[in-house]
Amino acid sequence: MLARVSSTPTFKRLPRAVREQQMLDAAVKVFSRRGFHAASMDEIADDAGISKPMVYAYLGTKEELFVACLHREGTRMMEAIAGAAAPDLPADERLWRGLRAFFGFVGAHRDGWAVLYRQARGSQPFAAELATMRGRVVEVVAGMLDHALRASGREVGATDLEVVAYALVGASESLADWLADHPEADAEKTATRMMNVAWLGADQLLRGVTWPPLAE
Amino acid sequence: MLARVSSTPTFKRLPRAVREQQMLDAAVKVFSRRGFHAASMDEIADDAGISKPMVYAYLGTKEELFVACLHREGTRMMEAIAGAAAPDLPADERLWRGLRAFFGFVGAHRDGWAVLYRQARGSQPFAAELATMRGRVVEVVAGMLDHALRASGREVGATDLEVVAYALVGASESLADWLADHPEADAEKTATRMMNVAWLGADQLLRGVTWPPLAE
């Protein structure tokens, strides 16, 4: 105990805000590797270079800690996307910039994405938080489609729009996942591929073209 | 103890195969509701109308049990899809039938889908098993696209094909998820919507049309 103190070159004493970020960094890392339940508070504390009671003192229980991670990563992502897609651009340009920002973010924050997408999905308490975020994205995409539709004088039911938007968001998430698993892959290129699938398909739909059976 | 035996109208003694299915049914149900870790073996045993040691005797540890669930549900799903999409039909017809079968399956087995898709994704040990299944689907879809491409005299890199296939599969999964959360939604209609997005987009790509920047 005394030995420990003397052998260590005096511990850094850091202000709360800094330590909180370190803890969150560690938490995101561990949660993404192990998953929510398999991750232990001990490992997180250890990884942050701090002891467990500090984590409890600053960030609260394990669930609260996870929500804090979710929140930080989610906010970062949404900001990255929102900052890129200015609302007064043409629809395809907005979509393109949004996708670029999105894949760029995932490529740069693979751990954060893993927490957001893979972990939060399963467990009830967090699914809600995540669903809200995703809902906002879907809404934006649906709004974009609707805008483009009206501009070309056509109209479609709200549910249809939502479902198409959902499909596009889902495809993007899936590719993001693919990107996270392929370190050699390029975010920009992935975004281009997604853009091709999304926009060309959406564009056809916007023109009123549908696939033969059950035009609906 | 004796009271218990006499008060119960003699327990049904069932053959192993039957009990195993009951256990798997219960396990899928509980896993889907609670998630892998939150689910307890006690609850599963209880729900199956059997005691815990029986579960261990027949299906092994919790992980093994989960894998068994994954395997059964996965196999059922793959069979449903494979049975619907005969390989000698035109590409769009195959895609359409595959999608119908897929969404039909999800609509009818929401619990199974929840286990497959939401739970297995997060935790390392199962992700591999799941990735294999998904990989097979992606391969089939990519094969379909490739076939259609060659038929129209064009050619595309293998990675590009895979990525597009991945996006389509991801979009379908996402819509399946949406379907699972909206009990009032119709599987057939959802399949049609997906078909529209997928096929029209894919069709454009197959024709060599690409979105302006970075035609690549």
Add this chain to the structure above:
DNA sequence: GAGCATACCTACTCGTGCGTAAGGTTACGC
């Protein structure tokens, strides 16, 4: 350089839930 707040630690308690040991009961062949 005393006092106080804040950062930080070691070392516990205690619930929860996996997996098992040891024994009871029913069917079925001979």
Add this chain to the structure above:
DNA sequence: GCGTAACCTTACGCACGAGTAGGTATGCTC
């Protein structure tokens, strides 16, 4: 009608990990 094997039970051991109690060092203010 009796053994034996498969079915099924209650009741426990034990590890692991969330969360806490209580104490120590450090810097800041006056």
